[in-house]
Amino acid sequence: MRRMVSAIVAFVTAFWGLAAVAPAAQASEAVPFSVPGQEVVVGCGHAEAAVQVAWGVGSLSLRYRLRDTAADGRSPVLRISAVAADGTTADHVFDDGTVASARTAGEGFGPWGGEDDWNPGTIGAVASLTIKVSNGTTAEGALCTQHANLYNWSRLGLRNAYEKEGAPYAWGGEGPGYDCSGLVYASYDEVAGFPGWPVRSAQAMYDWARTHTGQDRVYAQQVPYSELEDGDLVFYDTDGGDDGNITYVAFYAGDGTVFDAQLGTPVGRHADWVNFRVGAYRILGATGWTA
Template sequence: MRRLVSGIVAFVTAFWCLAAVAPAAQAAEAAPFSAPGQEIVVGCGNAEAAIQVTWGADGVSLRYRLRDTAADGRSPVLKISAVTGNGVTADYVFDDGTVTHARTAGEGFSSWYGENDWNPGTIGTINHLNIEVSNGTTAEGTLCTRYANLYNWSGLGLRNAFEKEGAPFSGTGGDGPAYDCSGLVYASYDEVADFPGWPVRSSQAMYDWARTHTGQDRIYAQQVPYSELKEGDLIFYDADGEYTGNITHVAFYAGDGTVFDAHRTGTPVGFHADWVNSRVGAYRILGAVGWAA
């Protein structure tokens, strides 16, 4: 049985005081993900950071690289923090022992670096990553800072769905304590901290919304090839046997050829076989917010 688990231990919150830091202590390079769960580019002035993340059961695997887009005498600076649903924060510690990573001004692109299955001191379940990018260290004079949050909507939605295993199926639009297929998705996401709420309710409406909201925003969808499915992705089906392309079912992908869903009348919420021949499309529900200091 798959469960998203987390532990809670003490942590130290570090205040960000930028200084000129040589990045030479960065360890072995990490190849970028060929199919990341989510990626974003955060830019500020001539500083630019590319971030790739793939959410896991206990943490997040991430890749990052910095770029100085013009020689203005100021270094691009990156900080990454993990944030729980109740606001507990822990900073990513780079290989040089600092919580900020600066690239020497004028060096262009850096190599990719990163870490697999990062869980910062097991602070608890990560709700999102906070990314901070600045153009210039404190010593050089910081011209600007840009922020972005990357949210783990898919993973947290699936975790909440798991908590409903064994609940009865409802064929009348139930979203608790009995569920229909889209009601399970709707209710599971609704319990995620900071989730803005589904703008639609039925499986057909969810599918139509996903196809038309693919730009990075507070909540958006990313179409996923079946070969790149990750746990928590939503699979939409034409499961009524008529195969007209109408969406009649939605399920969480649960890995290894299984889905987690409110399946059918008489069958409780839980793990079931994937109706591969009835698939119409798969989407990953993501969240991102960017803002300037």
């Protein structure tokens, strides 16, 4: 059993300096997303950046704001990089043409900026963002630097699942054969930095997702079926009842298909059992560190 992830948000906030942006407080200043997104504040010293991201299939929506919280003669600096599932990276280019945006020291809040359909260099489906905030430019002498990564864990898990295509079905298997939840469990377990599923069965995964929607190091975001993206987890009651009993889980794989481990067939892409759906969730999260 992997270690539990409940109550990690307190540790994240205290140790890494990450905090959720209060959507209500930002509503008058932020450009709202058409779909729910991740919202974090990253900062050190008197430098602070608020960053919002809403994940898309081939691109994402990005919003950011840089702030100097007190005059200390040093400018806050923000850098954002996109990372694909295979590790390919590309920097965000700000309006001034640089990859590191700096506020003039003492200017306080900057305006919100961003892009609606950002996929720098068409690197493929962006799976995570790396955010770097410094209190001071290189010329001024940075007093500190804070890093954060925002993850679409579901997309990273799907990439690992694809590598298991053709593996046999095995009840309770987590490799080399797999059952439905075993494929999900093992695929996430191979994601670098993922702290591990706290549960194992399809029912337990569903119960965990429903009760862990607060933004944390690992959390679940409920997704409408009309907005399913590659990697989202779809849960099913294949018994056909209406009691909410979860008997199956699969990765959504686009175009009405799922990637899963079904009884009697090798791991691979299959038709989505639309009539048996109970709910869908995207697994997201954040980590951070101070340099």
